Amino acid sequence: MPVLTDDVAGRADPRPAPGGTTAPRRRGWWTSRRRDQVAGLLFVTPQLVGTLLFVLLPLGLVVWYSLHEWNVLADTFDFVGTDNYRELVDDPKLPGVLRTTLFFSVGLVVFNLALALLLAVLLNQRLRGTVVFRTLFFSPVVVSLVAWTIVWGFLLQDNGGVNGVAGAVGLDGPNWLRGEWTALLSVIVVQVVKNVGLNMVLFLAALQGVPAELYEAARVEGASRWTQFRRITVPLISPTILLTSIITVVGALQVFAQIAVLTQGGPGTSTTVLVYYLYQQAFQFHQFGYGSTLSVLLFLIVLTLTIVQWRMRRKWVFHEQ
């Protein structure tokens, strides 16, 4: 553990050490090194306790619950070993749910990152009004998620605002939330527009960190705009691309409120992603044991994807080479 305060400062300071007692330096057990260690520990304790109680403990409990048949109403909690995991393998609905989750996540990540990067590049130009547009694209990030989704729910109705606009330009818009593919697309777009501003700001910061002389040199060499983007911009902002892609993938796998508000997993099961499915199993069908098993599956998927992305960074993230 690194020493947080240096010894010289400790010696020069006659005031009492944290804890109220005068520090008996270099005598017995209470050395200044120990004092620093305790201070450091006290600083991280609130965070440590929080993580322990609200992250690690529930995580452990979910694994424990997944080994049980838990009927809340009947108040039974029986150990069933790996039964829930066998049910997971045999669950006829699960492949469809995983497929939907895959489509949703891939759609969301690709759409979100591409749009965020495009907006960031556009808004990185020295043009009049870019500040206004930056604010405009970022503002949905700070809007309450549920309020945002409810408003979109109205807009996407058959006789709602989106089709109203489409009608004004002579297009006959579909019934967005009632078609299988249009419902999935709607949820993706609503989520992308909500969060693209955050990735956009991260990309903007990264773009502004790319040295201008590199572009200058490239122009001298006769490189086109596209080549500059591909050979200079992308490699230099690749750490940010890694960061945003991890955040977005994890976020995509955890999407819930939008689906609960907009489609409730329908029509059919076309928008039932893994988180919504586990919510149904646990909280609507009262199968907390099986719901916990699905949570363990989700945890493993997120963990694997994050590890894979982290490992792959050596291959394509510029600063890691």
Added chain:
Amino acid sequence: MRKRLTAVVALAAMVGLTACGGGDSAGSDGPVSLRMTTWSANEAHLKLFNEIAAEYRSSHPNVAEIKFDPIPFESYTTTLTTQIAGGNPPDLAWVLENAAPDFVSSGALLPLDETLRKTDGYAFDELAPAATKLWQSDGKLYGYPFSTSPFGIFVNTDLVKASGAKSPAELIAADSWTWENAVATASAVNSRTGKAGLVVRDFDYKGWDNLSTIWTGWGAQAWSADGKTCGFNAAEMVDAMTFLHRAIFTAKALPGPGTAADFFAGEAGMTITQISRASLLEKQKFGWDLVPLPAGPKGDYSVIGQGGMGVLKKGKHADVAADFLAFLTNPANSAKLAQFFPPPRTPLLTAATLAKTNPLLKPEQLQSVVIDGIANGVVKPNHTGQAELSQAVRSALDPMWKADADVRAVLDGVCSAINPLLAK
């Protein structure tokens, strides 16, 4: 260093666990605090409940507080279940009819017979058997059906008049208040005023159990009385659903999927809902009427929705809660509750009694919709494991809500989806 870290972590965990467990240690000797979850946040409802609770507390000093805790209707059962799972069950809870089989059969609720019967002046035998049926298991009563509310049709008479179609009142007078004519009127409202014709409230192409207010007129049912056989692909259901499909997509008598219209905001000519919603009409500027459901091919019928009150066995003060429930639902308080919720007590079920507390409704409306409705009503579909069944039906019915749907094939699909669940 490592040892000390372990000690700090262990200490923190202990502090945390003690904090979590603190709530459970309250003994039953001290002043008791009761909590009842409801799905109504209506001020008038809560005011009445609080008045009754205050009266109870004045004669029961051991009860320090009785709190009514409204939870949004859409997520009511889910939230209640989560509270129970989280070790924070309410002492008393309203239970919806579609959750009744699960709550009654699971053992989550305390049997009430003994407490209610031994309460002075309770008149237990006044409770109508038709009303208590759903709330019984093995001859014991697990929930008090405080609201047995029949479905009727509210009519926006201004819109119907503007459409030039025959009003339901005229059709009833001519003895031709049938589904065919009701849909014709709704269709006229839509085509001539641009407003929605008929809205099945709370259906919104998801809450399919509300469609039982229509298909019961064809003698159709979601599943057999014993809950084992799927009824969706029976001939009656196919006829009823074919009729409904045409009413939506051909006659445009009902707003299509993804189109919102609120009757109580003046956006629809008619709506099917429970009479307890009449309170929403108090401040409306449009003229309105309440009529029974139209006759189907099988004649007149009625459908009822129920709400029960139960005592959670896992609550900290189940006995005190049961005693309060007996007070809340005694004959005097039942009469007070009757202004909002049609009561299960037979002496209160007269047009004259109900008229006193339902000034918005005419005695003949109360007789035709409420009293006759409760006597002959079919309860909305309910089954153990309803949530999972309901979800399966909803997603299998989704392909029906397109103009070119093959109704029979969709209904066969519903049965394939729910047969494994019915067999459980």
